[in-house]
């Protein structure tokens with residue numbers, strides 16, 4: 001992953017912890033109600049993909065164990081990982097693209113309700129993503145995948161050559177010469193792997209996205225409702241389809257790209273379709289970016305506009321992330337696909353302990369404060385969730401007390417210690433395992449390996465009946481909070 005050039009090393013923050021009565025009277029552990037969303041506390045576990053579903057995207061026993069473990073800490077909300085709305089294969093990532101997924105998801109909801117004793121609301125993040133392929137081997141690309149056309153013949157000064165002659169010539173060129181013969185898109189396909197963009201409207205399925213996506217999201221949300229979820233989080237952030245519509249890099253010419261008003265059209269239509277097809281008390285919100293952090297990417301003023309429009313349209317919450325784009329991703333190795341969290345925008349999404357002068361803690365706070373302030377001044381009070389390097393009670397409580405956000409997201413901290421919430425509430429904050437922001441978990445995600453945390457995945461390996469990773473070296477969920485530590 002990209003790291004800021006300053007390379008300053010940070011440790012987890014030293015912190016005072018509240019006693020049980022201070023915790024109980026804190027804002028963090030006080031309830032929040034807005035429209036149909038009613039939470040027992042202002043704590044939130046944002047979506048995190050753990051690579052544990054079956055190959056066909058069904059809920060597995062490992063998925064159940066994973067969410068049950070988070071639920072035993074009783075946060076206000078758990079958002080289940082990005083879950084694909086289409087009926088297309090995507091490896092061990094959860095899916096909700098047809099009715100056969102409902103039973104497994106219903107089981108997941110039941111396990112979370114039981115483990116949290118009904119204290120945790122459970123939402124599911126709905127995602128759509130476009131095709132991305134692995135970086136091809138050079139000769140294979142030139143000899144098999146590339147479609148030869150007259151543009152190549154012209155650039156090679158071989159007007160009468162047949163396809164095989166053109167391919168042979170291309171394989172003999174140096175990279176510099178080859179890059180001058182191929183189009184920019186072909187060169188990208190060769191050096192990074194093929195990736196669809198929302199602006200590829202010459203492709204029928206991309207041109208038709210605005211026609212298809214509202215119904216696809218609405219059907220997925222209906223299934224989530226049938227499975228018993230309290231709500232859905234529409235994934236409008238990072239590198240995926242809906243964020244790409246919102247992005248200032250979206251240059252579609254069909255009324256869904258260019259100006260901010262055009263870029264937000266489809267996200268609003270998707271939201272309206274979801275709202276129309278679910279019951280009134282079903283929570284619907286979105287995850288969006290405060291800033292894209294890429295060259296020519298969307299700024300805070302775009303995010304202020306989008307957030308206000310989402311608030312006006314009636315969303316129940318706005319959860320903010322930042323960055324996480326393909327645009328600045330590192331070049332993948334041959335045989336691997338580009339990964340959207342490897343560039344600077346990825347760092348901003350999941351800041352690590354090697355950082356710049358600002359450090360890894362609360363980098364999204366100021367943008368979120370400004371966005372929230374903007375919608376509040378316009379008379380809207382949609383709860384805003386902030387995440388990014390928040391791991392102590394003091395950080396979280398002071399953000400709420402100083403009116404900078406409404407709910408605190410703890411992603412990696414909840415992974416490092418799913419009992420953070422119960423420990424802090426009960427006055428045992430000093431026994432929390434604090435996240436080091438090492439991004440070991442993120443490295444596993446990048447390799448499509450079952451995600452675990454380095455703080456506990458080799459602990460108490462001799463416990464009976466623990467489940468281990470495929471290579472048998474790591475335990476899959478955090479050890480229980482020992483009664484002797486209470």
Ligand SMILES: Cc1cc2nc3c(=O)[nH]c(=O)nc-3n(C[C@H](O)[C@H](O)[C@H](O)COP(=O)(O)O)c2cc1C
Nearest residue numbers: 046047048049081082350387388389410411412445
């Ligand atoms: C392993 C892993 C998987 C993630 N998967 C998702 C995801 O499915 N959807 C999403 O919106 N964000 C995802 N994120 C980003 C987190 O939700 C969160 O925004 C980010 O980690 C910053 O918050 P933190 O500092 O509290 O961890 C993931 C993060 C990690 C570490």
Ligand code: SF4
Nearest residue numbers: 435436438439441453
């Ligand atoms: S591996 Fe654990 S300590 Fe490291 S960033 Fe992930 S959750 Fe935090």
